[in-house]
Amino acid sequence: MSRNDVRILLVGDDKVGKSSIVTSLIKDAFIPNVQHVIPEITIPPEVTPENVVTYIVDSSAHKENREQLNSEIRKADVICVVYAVDNKESFDRISSFWIPYIRTIRNNISIILVGNKIDVRGENTTNENLKEEIMPILKNFKEIETCIECSAKSNINISEVIYFAQKAILYPTAPIYDSQINALKPECVKALSRIFKLCDLKNNGILSDEEIMKFQKYCFSQPLSEEELFQVKEIIKENYPEGISENGLTQNGFLFLHKLFICQGSVETTWKVLRKYGYDDDLSFREDFIHPKMDIPEECKIELKKDGYEFLKNLFNKYDKNHDGALNPLELDELFSLTPGNPWASMDIQQSFITDKNGNITLQGFLSQWSLITWLDYKVTLEYLAYFGYDNITSVLKIISMSKKHHKRNKKLKRNVYSCCVLGATGSGKTSLLKGLINKPFTESYQTTTKRFCVANSLMIGDGKKYLIMDEVGPKYDSELLSSKKRLDTYDVLVFIYDSSDIHSFAYIANLRKQYNLTGYPIVYISTKNDCVAVEQGYEEQPDEYCRNIGLSIPVRISLKTNTLSDVYNLIVGIGMNPKIAISSYRQNLNQIPKLVAYATLTATSAAIIAGILGYKIMKPVE
Numbered sequence: 001m002s003r004n005d006v007r008i009l010l011v012g013d014d015k016v017g018k019s020s021i022v023t024s025l026i027k028d029a030f031i032p033n034v035q036h037v038i039p040e041i042t043i044p045p046e047v048t049p050e051n052v053v054t055y056i057v058d059s060s061a062h063k064e065n066r067e068q069l070n071s072e073i074r075k076a077d078v079i080c081v082v083y084a085v086d087n088k089e090s091f092d093r094i095s096s097f098w099i100p101y102i103r104t105i106r107n108n109i110s111i112i113l114v115g116n117k118i119d120v121r122g123e124n125t126t127n128e129n130l131k132e133e134i135m136p137i138l139k140n141f142k143e144i145e146t147c148i149e150c151s152a153k154s155n156i157n158i159s160e161v162i163y164f165a166q167k168a169i170l171y172p173t174a175p176i177y178d179s180q181i182n183a184l185k186p187e188c189v190k191a192l193s194r195i196f197k198l199c200d201l202k203n204n205g206i207l208s209d210e211e212i213m214k215f216q217k218y219c220f221s222q223p224l225s226e227e228e229l230f231q232v233k234e235i236i237k238e239n240y241p242e243g244i245s246e247n248g249l250t251q252n253g254f255l256f257l258h259k260l261f262i263c264q265g266s267v268e269t270t271w272k273v274l275r276k277y278g279y280d281d282d283l284s285f286r287e288d289f290i291h292p293k294m295d296i297p298e299e300c301k302i303e304l305k306k307d308g309y310e311f312l313k314n315l316f317n318k319y320d321k322n323h324d325g326a327l328n329p330l331e332l333d334e335l336f337s338l339t340p341g342n343p344w345a346s347m348d349i350q351q352s353f354i355t356d357k358n359g360n361i362t363l364q365g366f367l368s369q370w371s372l373i374t375w376l377d378y379k380v381t382l383e384y385l386a387y388f389g390y391d392n393i394t395s396v397l398k399i400i401s402m403s404k405k406h407h408k409r410n411k412k413l414k415r416n417v418y419s420c421c422v423l424g425a426t427g428s429g430k431t432s433l434l435k436g437l438i439n440k441p442f443t444e445s446y447q448t449t450t451k452r453f454c455v456a457n458s459l460m461i462g463d464g465k466k467y468l469i470m471d472e473v474g475p476k477y478d479s480e481l482l483s484s485k486k487r488l489d490t491y492d493v494l495v496f497i498y499d500s501s502d503i504h505s506f507a508y509i510a511n512l513r514k515q516y517n518l519t520g521y522p523i524v525y526i527s528t529k530n531d532c533v534a535v536e537q538g539y540e541e542q543p544d545e546y547c548r549n550i551g552l553s554i555p556v557r558i559s560l561k562t563n564t565l566s567d568v569y570n571l572i573v574g575i576g577m578n579p580k581i582a583i584s585s586y587r588q589n590l591n592q593i594p595k596l597v598a599y600a601t602l603t604a605t606s607a608a609i610i611a612g613i614l615g616y617k618i619m620k621p622v623e
Contacts (some may be wrong), residue, residue, distance in 0.1 A: 004045075005053040008165045009072050010114075011098060012082035013090045014061050017116040020152035021082065022058050025162060030153045036060060043162075050166050073105040077169045078145075080161065082114045085121045085149065091133070099141050108143060110168040114161055115149040139180055145173050146265075171268040175283055177259075184259055187283045192270075194338055195277050196254045198389040203318045207249040219276045232257070278386060290383040292394050299489070301400045302378040303417045308385070308396040309367055315388055316366050326360035339387035343373060343380050349452040354438045364458055365438070371417050371467040372456035375490075402489070418576030419469040419490065423478050424497035425508035429528035432560040433497060434470045437569055442560050452477075459570055466573050470495075475508075482516040492576035494523045498543070500557070501532035507539040510546060522579040524572060525555035531562045550584045 010018040022038045023031045043054040057076070059069050073079065081098050083090040094113065102109065113134070134147055145168040150157035173179070176188035184192070199207055199215045207215070213223045224232070236243040236253050239260070243253025261269045278289035296302065304312075319335040320327055327335065336342045344351055351372070354365030361369070374381040378397060385393045400415055422430045432442055434455045453472040458465050471491070473481050481487050488494075496513070498505040509525075525547055527534075537543060544554040558565050575582045 003052060003170060005055065006050075006166050006169050007055045007057065007075060007077045008080060008162065009057045009059060009076035009078070010080045010082055011059050011069070011073075011102070012061065012114075013084075013087075013093055016082045016084040016087065016090050017152050018082050019058050021114070021116060021150065021158060021161060022056055024152040024155055024158045025056070028155065030155065037065075048166065049163060050170055052166065052170070054162065054166060056162065070105050073102060073109075076106075076109065078110045078112060078165045080112045080114045080165055082116055084117045085115045086117050091115075095137050095140065099143070110172060110174070111141070111144045112161070112165050112168055113137070113144060113147040115147070116152055118149045118156065119151040119154040142174065142180075167268060171271040172281060173262065173267050175281060176270060176274075177262045177267070182263070184255060184262075188258075188270075188274075189255060191274055191277075191279055191283050192255055192258055193251060195273060196251045197338060198277070200251075201318070203321065204247075205251060206245055206247045207254065208247060212249060219273050235260070277389075285386070290386045291379060292382065294382075294394055294397075296378075296399055297401075298486075299402050301402050301415070301417075301490075302374060303398045303400065303415060304370065304374055304381065305396055305398045308381075308390075309370075311385070311388075311390055311396070312367060312370055313363065316363050320363075324356075324360075326356040326358070326362050327366065328358070328360045332361065338389070339384055343384055344369060347373075347376065347380075349376070349454050351453075352435065352438055352440060352455055354457060368438075368456040368458055368467060371458075372454055372469055375417060375419055375456075375469050376454070415577075416465070417467040417469065418492045418573050419471065420493040420495050420572050420576070421481065421488075421491045422470055422472045422495045422497055423482075423509060423512065424475075425499070425502070425505045426475050427502065428497050428499045428505050428508075429560055430472045430497055433495075433526070433528070433558075433568075434472055436560055436563075436565060437468065437470055442563070444561075448474075457569075459573055461570065461573055461577075466577075468569055468573050468576075470572075478512060479515075482512060482518070488518075488521060492522065492579065493572050493582065494518065494521050495526060495572065496523060497526045497528055498537075498555075499529050500527045500534040501529045503535050503538045506537040506543050506546075510539050510541075518584075520583060522575050522582040523552060523584065524575055524582055525552065526568060527555040527557045529559060529561070530557045530564065531559040552582060552584055 010021065012018055019034045019036065019038045020030065022041065023034050026041055037060050038058040040058075041056050043056065045051045045053050048054055057072055059065070059072055061069075079102060081094055081102075083094055085091075099111065102111070138144055138147075146164055148157060148161055148164050150161050152158060176185055177183070178185050196207070197203075199211055201211055201214075202208070209229060212229060217223045233244055233249070236249070236257060240253060240256040243250055243256045249257075258270045258273070261267065274283070275286075278285045280286045315335065316327065319331045321331060322328075332342070344353075351369075353369050354362050356362055370381060373384075374397075382393045382397070385396060390396060398416075422433060424430050426448065427446060431447070431453060434453060436442070437457045438455045439457075452474070454469065456467055456469045458467050460466075496509040498509055513523075525543065527543060539546070541549065547554050556566050556568050556571065558568055
């Protein structure tokens with residue numbers, strides 16, 4: 001959490017030296033006679049080590065001032081409970097009165113114990129005596145961050161009191177360390193373990209010297225010297241031998257090092273690391289870290305840039321430990337251990353992806369899946385790239401304008417990801433068409449689509465790679481989709497599919513087109529089950545004639561059962577790249593429709609895509 005100011009309140013019995021501590025701080029000298037309560041003082045950020053505005057508030061212990069005290073307790077960020085080391089009663093009242101009283105006003109506020117007047121303490125007092133006195137209080141009151149002794153008269157540790165109070169707010173110990181059992185808290189262990197895995201670039205459970213140097217420079221903007229690195233490793237080796245291996249720092253050694261920082265009073269070191277990797281004070285991820293603000297117009301489409309795909313490719317290879325080109329369930333679980341969980345499983349859609357013969361996701365399937373996730377919700381992709389350690393995640397997106405100039409006026413679109421929605425009657429083969437894109441075998445058994453189904457795969461188009469996303473919402477939701485211009489505009493192509501062996505199949509899609517205004521949307525018609533005997537369709541026009549009359553090509557004939565696909569997936573991408581070749585030229589008065597001829601003047605790219613696709617002829621009216 002980034003803070004600009006800290007408000008420190010001093011409380012305690014009368015005559016323990018609260019006001020003298022404040023005056024010694026601002027005057028840098030002891031003032032024998034000071035007023036009972038010093039007015040609030042403000043310390044500018046440039047004179048504090050943490051560069052924050054600091055407000056220091058004195059208080060009175062008199063009962064008649066309780067209302068004011070209560071108000072200040074509510075406003076404070078941290079409270080210093082001051083006692084006099086030569087007055088045992090003032091010490092005993094920490095646990096008998098002051099902390100219980102503070103609890104009645106505020107819960108879980110950080111507290112610093114400040115023992116003043118150490119200049120008058122007897123010489124026989126030892127550190128062991130002090131520890132015996134303080135430890136019971138620390139065990140009973142978890143809100144106590146630390147203890148410090150000072151002398152306002154001798155100006156000993158006065159600035160340190162304020163520094164520790166600042167640190168209690170800016171770098172709180174309680175969320176990350178359990179002082180009662182002298183151990184890192186589980187959530188802190190989890191966070192630091194994730195950071196270790198991110199820094200372990202070779203994924204071998206060891207941080208090499210080079211990886212430690214990269215980590216140090218990333219977190220603190222400067223590398224360690226070779227001598228400093230040697231000393232760090234020697235300290236770990238001496239105190240925790242299993243923390244160092246022959247090749248570098250182990251994960252347990254990394255955790256031990258941070259425990260050491262905290263125990264030695266350098267809790268800010270651990271917090272700087274945690275915050276650099278996106279953690280807030282409660283060890284959850286900061287909102288600005290996983291959901292950075294981006295101003296993206298509604299008419300834009302969003303893709304991953306090349307750098308994003310390269311990062312994901314490297315991530316895949318890092319966790320592909322057996323180098324077989326696929327991630328098995330254990331490898332995939334380890335990859336997603338950097339995150340709250342697998343996003344594919346949590347999305348409310350049915351998905352399938354490219355796998356090897358063992359059912360493990362391949363690199364092609366992995367990258368295609370992220371293309372799909374980005375298309376569905378780019379914020380999820382940004383969030384997970386943050387979890388995976390990608391720096392400056394907003395720079396990884398390509399934002400493409402999809403204004404009417406591009407889509408409705410038929411400008412050629414230069415993108416890498418294209419999407420289509422597949423619509424058709426029940427049993428027409430929509431799901432099989434989607435599964436064919438990701439190389440899933442055809443099955444005779446039929447299952448009604450009850451949940452949205454999405455798939456994605458990459459295709460080689462010319463010399464480049466393009467991703468195709470196919471979306472099936474199911475007949476139950478076709479009307480809802482087609483009546484929403486906002487939803488329709490998310491697709492590059494509408495695919496109308498019918499079963500050539502079912503007399504009623506074509507009428508379903510023809511009636512959909514009649515019912516909804518689809519002017520300006522690229523459409524391709526596909527005839528499935530061409531391994532079966534085709535029947536005359538129960539509609540006023542047969543499919544070929546219908547398509548010609550609206551200025552589109554005749555349907556592409558395929559058979560998913562025999563894997564006769566006529567390059568239909570490449571064709572869909574080609575239409576997405578050059579949508580004008582599949583936008584209807586339908587006219588209300590059929591008598592005014594001129595003779596249709598083969599559209600032969602395709603662009604070079606589209607011609608290459610469509611070349612060899614038998615039966616698919618692009619038609620347009622004669623000028």
